Amino acid sequence: MGHADRPTIIAGNWKMYKTIGETVAYIHQFIPLVKDVAPLVYLAVPFTAIRAASDAAKGTNIVIGAQDVNEHAEGAFTGEISCGMLKEAGAQFVIVGHSERRQIYHESDAMVNKKLRAVYASGLQPILCVGETLQMREAGVTEFVLQTQVTHSLDGFSSGQVARTIIAYEPVWAIGTNKHATPEIAEKAHRFIREVISETWDAETAARVVIQYGGSVKPENAPKLLLEPDIDGLLVGGASLSAVTFSQIIKG
Numbered sequence: 001m002g003h004a005d006r007p008t009i010i011a012g013n014w015k016m017y018k019t020i021g022e023t024v025a026y027i028h029q030f031i032p033l034v035k036d037v038a039p040l041v042y043l044a045v046p047f048t049a050i051r052a053a054s055d056a057a058k059g060t061n062i063v064i065g066a067q068d069v070n071e072h073a074e075g076a077f078t079g080e081i082s083c084g085m086l087k088e089a090g091a092q093f094v095i096v097g098h099s100e101r102r103q104i105y106h107e108s109d110a111m112v113n114k115k116l117r118a119v120y121a122s123g124l125q126p127i128l129c130v131g132e133t134l135q136m137r138e139a140g141v142t143e144f145v146l147q148t149q150v151t152h153s154l155d156g157f158s159s160g161q162v163a164r165t166i167i168a169y170e171p172v173w174a175i176g177t178n179k180h181a182t183p184e185i186a187e188k189a190h191r192f193i194r195e196v197i198s199e200t201w202d203a204e205t206a207a208r209v210v211i212q213y214g215g216s217v218k219p220e221n222a223p224k225l226l227l228e229p230d231i232d233g234l235l236v237g238g239a240s241l242s243a244v245t246f247s248q249i250i251k252g
């Protein structure tokens, strides 16, 4: 099984940008731009815009999701949102363990693991983010860090659960810096992640798992990244905020 046997999935992560009104205007502009594209198109929008986004995207090829979730079904967790709430609002996938959650809000692999357990149980599709900081890369521990994040975050899950997880390799030094990883550096990390999945689960699961690259993806660098055999998609931050720019990335 190679690149061509896996779906290409290109996701936008809006982070804390766009009101409901801005979201609806974006989606109306975006629909005709991407209606005939080959890749699957995902958009992770703010919690408050999920309902409006999924209504506006209804009947189109645009899949709406969320950027984080709480591990509990309900309870006294002020400010938190459950998988059930996301699903009812129209989300079909959710990002878990983004480096901004890990760094700013101190989310550990153990917490990511709990969140993933809730996500699998709910039927939402997870995008699990992993990636090393510049300091880790310079210290030569990138592979150790990726192995730890992947195996600890996915600890205890079945081959079937792992296979329908999207893994996003997002080197922290490439996020929002305009310094994307070269296709060679990204491919090396993707291949390593696939090897870890193969060793920890099995070769069939490793062959099925979609691995996205994220970090300063732009229309200029996206095509070369997607040519690599183990880069199956992209997770796009800043450049997904413009419907035109994001559609250029998706069209390649």
Ligand code: 13P
Binding pocket: 013, 098, 170, 174, 175, 176, 177, 178, 214, 215, 216, 217, 235, 236, 237, 238, 239
């Ligand atoms: P940028 O594309 O803005 O570098 O962000 C990447 C990212 O964090 C996507 O989740």
